[in-house]
Structure formats: C-alpha cells, structure tokens
C-alpha cells in the first residue's frame with residue numbers, strides 16, 4: 001500500500017491530522033535537504049513536500065521563488081535530487097523515516113523534459129510516494145494519474161477558492177492520495193490571518209469526495225495550525241519554514257537543521273486539538 005494512503009488511514013482512525021512541511025531540494029545543498037527531511041520527521045512532520053527547483057515559479061511567492069533560485073544557482077540537478085532521496089530511504093530503512101510519505105512538487109515541464117514514464121519510474125525507485133504538479137490542467141491530468149497509479153504513486157491536485165465547483169469535482173476525480181486545498185487565491189507566502197470563507201469551502205469539498213483534504217498557503221504559526229486542524233486532514237507549511245533557509249550561510253548546517261526542526265516541533269503542537277465533543 002502507498003505510504004500516503006497508509007498514513008491517512010491511520011491518522012483517521014486516531015482522529016489526528018497530518019503536518020506536511022515544504023522544503024526546496026538543494027537549498028542550501030542536497031546533504032542539508034537530506035538532513036532536514038530526517039529532522040522534520042523526527043520533530044513531528046508526518047510527511048514532507050519536496051520542491052523540485054524550477055526557474056519559472058508557478059504560484060510561488062517571493063520566499064519560495066528565491067529559494068528555488070538559490071538551489072538552481074548551486075547547480076542542483078534532478079538526478080542528484082532523486083539520488084539523495086534514494087540514499088536517504090535506504091539509510092533509514094529501519095528508522096522513523098520508513099513510513100513517512102515524501103511528495104515532490106514539480107512543474108510539468110520538468111516531467112515532460114524527462115519523459116513521463118521515466119520521471120515516474122525514477123521517482124518511485126527513489127522512494128517517493130506522490131507528486132503535485134501545479135501547472136498541469138485537470139483536462140490533461142487523467143493520463144498522468146493513470147500512469148502514476150500503475151506505479152503506486154499518488155497524484156495530488158489543487159483546488160483553489162476560485163475553482164468553479166463543477167471543476168473542483170472534476171479535479172477530485174483524477175486526484176489520488178489527498179486533495180490540496182489552496183487557502184487563498186494568489187501566491188504562496190505567509191499571511192497574518194485565515195481567510196473567512198475557508199472553513200465552509202473545505203466543508204463543501206468534503207461533501208464531494210472521500211479523499212483526505214490538506215490545506216496550504218499562508219499557514220505560518222502554531223495558532224494557524226490549531227485553528228485549521230479541526231477542518232483539515234492535513235496542513236502544509238512552506239514559506240514560513242523556507243524563509244529560515246535565507247540566512248543558512250551565516251549558520252552551520254547543523255544549526256539550520258536544528259532551528260527548522262524546532263519550528264516544526266512548535267507547529268506540531270497546534271495539531272493537538274481535542275476530539276469533537278459528543279452531543280449531549
């Protein structure tokens with residue numbers, strides 16, 4: 001069974017939610033990315049979203065665009081990213097990382113350049129469990145979803161507040177693993193508060209699909225996590241974490257890993273919401 005499915009089945013039975021931090025592969029370098037993945041999972045992340053850096057960011061705000069830019073500036077290559085993940089999975093075959101799903105966030109142009117079949121095969125061999133392809137229109141996602149499923153990979157698709165409802169339903173039909181609900185129309189990045197209609201939009205989506213729903217965009221603090229945990233199956237945090245990589249060169253790699261691990265441990269405290277009280 002796919003690690004994403006196993007995770008959500010378990011969390012559901014325990015009445016708990018997943019925390020999925022996002023990091024850029026190769027920022028500041030691939031050994032640090034590997035150390036970060038291990039640390040994030042050790043400090044309370046249930047899965048990790050790994051951004052494959054791309055020069056033409058899609059919906060990426062300034063923090064993630066700059067992070068991609070740094071990684072590309074250091075010459076990070078797709079083959080090295082897969083190699084890093086493969087080594088990490090092999091090294092931790094008996095450790096806590098074994099069960100943690102790894103998901104890549106990747107532009108379709110990268111997949112296309114590699115060739116769809118080759119990309120998927122290498123991803124699965126590396127120990128990746130799912131992919132998010134934000135620039136893939138739903139009309140073209142069915143084929144990719146079928147190929148991914150044949151390899152036991154999940155294709156996670158995005159629904160945004162401006163997605164027409166009919167289209168949202170269509171998206172859930174070629175989505176596997178979980179649905180990524182984008183909390184706000186616009187680009188990634190920290191935000192101060194939670195958009196007002198988010199809760200009802202997610203509640204509606206839930207009536208349309210049995211897939212777990214994870215919320216991302218703008219989640220930056222343990223308070224945000226606490227506020228959204230009751231509505232979501234999982235929460236995704238990118239920019240608030242990635243901005244801690246900006247000054248990576250001023251610290252030792254070990255300090256960077258420790259600081260980000262600490263931040264994720266704080267975010268994870270927001271997951272402990274009490275279960276809904278039974279009606280009297």
Ligand SMILES: O=P(O)(O)OC[C@@H](O)[C@@H](O)c1c[nH]c2ccccc12
Nearest residue numbers: 059134188189216217218237238239
């Ligand atoms: O950075 P934020 O606001 O915390 O949002 C998560 C987001 O960064 C991550 O999931 C992501 C990175 N690049 C993307 C491109 C499209 C959609 C989502 C993403």
